[in-house]
Amino acid sequence: SVMAIDPSPYAAVKKDLLELILTKRCNPLMIRLAWHDSGTYDKNISSFPERGGANGSVRFKPECDHAANAGVINLVHMINEIKEHHPQVSFADTFQLASALSIEEAGGPKIPLRFGRVDVGEQTGCAKEGRLPGGGGPYPDGAPDAATHLRNVFHRMGLNDQEIVVLSGAHTLGRAYPSRSGFGKDKTKYTDKAVAEGATVGGSSWTKEWLKFDNSYFKGLKQQDDEHLLVLETDGVLMTDPKFKPWAIKYAEDEKLFFEDYAKAQVKLSELGSKWAPGAPYVLDI
Numbered sequence: 697s698v699m700a701i702d703p704s705p706y707a708a709v710k711k712d713l714l715e716l717i718l719t720k721r722c723n724p725l726m727i728r729l730a731w732h733d734s735g736t737y738d739k740n741i742s743s744f745p746e747r748g749g750a751n752g753s754v755r756f757k758p759e760c761d762h763a764a765n766a767g768v769i770n771l772v773h774m775i776n777e778i779k780e781h782h783p784q785v786s787f788a789d790t791f792q793l794a795s796a797l798s799i800e801e802a803g804g805p806k807i808p809l810r811f812g813r814v815d816v817g818e819q820t821g822c823a824k825e826g827r828l829p830g831g832g833g834p835y836p837d838g839a840p841d842a843a844t845h846l847r848n849v850f851h852r853m854g855l856n857d858q859e860i861v862v863l864s865g866a867h868t869l870g871r872a873y874p875s876r877s878g879f880g881k882d883k884t885k886y887t888d889k890a891v892a893e894g895a896t897v898g899g900s901s902w903t904k905e906w907l908k909f910d911n912s913y914f915k916g917l918k919q920q921d922d923e924h925l926l927v928l929e930t931d932g933v934l935m936t937d938p939k940f941k942p943w944a945i946k947y948a949e950d951e952k953l954f955f956e957d958y959a960k961a962q963v964k965l966s967e968l969g970s971k972w973a974p975g976a977p978y979v980l981d982i
């Protein structure tokens with residue numbers, strides 16, 4: 697049986713999120729927030745919420761305070777304000793919707809999200825620290841190199857080598873900051889002035905136009921001829937590892953393929969570990 701679900705609260709959240717994204721130009725951090733909610737998932741654990749995943753837990757202080765989440769707290773406050781008006785929509789759905797909108801609004805593919813994720817209700821729902829990947833060694837899992845580390849972390853989430861490569865393409869957007877992750881520079885020639893009204897300055901970007909979603913991340917990795925662009929160890933290995941490299945080359949050469957594969961992988965990422973409300977997942981026309 698098909699459950700009739702009222703799409704109007706979702707449409708209202710979408711409208712408010714879009715306004716926030718366009719005002720603050722916070723597309724990259726939104727994407728990172730949603731990914732950090734999902735990316736704690738461990739496929740070897742079946743119980744919810746211990747398995748982690750897209751369950752809204754990143755909004756609670758213990759998880760928000762993890763080193764990997766440096767910088768997301770202000771965004772969580774802004775989303776809290778939006779959510780106060782729309783209690784029918786879960787935080788877990790809201791984070792994933794914000795990320796999908798951020799990709800689409802920046803020129804990326806349409807992400808065919810599904811809805812109805814249940815939130816963890818209390819602070820005990822937070823994931824253990826250390827489940828997200830680090831951008832350079834020494835790696836917390838003891839991995840000897842970046843490729844092993846990426847595989848340890850993403851295979852634990854149930855994602856494969858191709859999905860590691862395509863999802864890394866999200867670094868076509870955004871920046872790393874010495875004050876947050878410790879990576880990158882305080883500013884570069886691509887980040888030292890506001891590139892759009894509302895955008896902040898500073899940090900190191902992976903691409904020249906870091907508010908535009910395209911395949912320039914992979915083109916940049918292939919060429920590596922611009923010292924002003926960032927390449928983390930975990931980015932660089934996508935062009936050297938024998939199993940990652942063919943995908944990275946394909947995505948550098950074929951933006952359409954990158955968009956198609958990216959959209960599929962992000963839908964999968966958005967549902968890792970999620971618990972669905974009765975009748976969900978819902979496909980909504982919003």
Ligand code: HEM
Pocket residue numbers: 723724725727728731766767829830831832846860863864866867869870871872873874876877878879928930
């Ligand atoms: C493959 C393993 C990954 C590693 C090691 C990694 C690492 C990092 C690091 C160190 C930063 C800089 C954070 C800061 O200083 O504020 C960052 C930013 C970012 N990451 Fe990743 N990341 C990975 C995968 C992903 C994935 C799968 C996505 C999304 C699908 C993603 C999306 C982003 C975005 C959009 C930013 C920019 C945030 C901003 O501008 O504030 N990353 N990542």
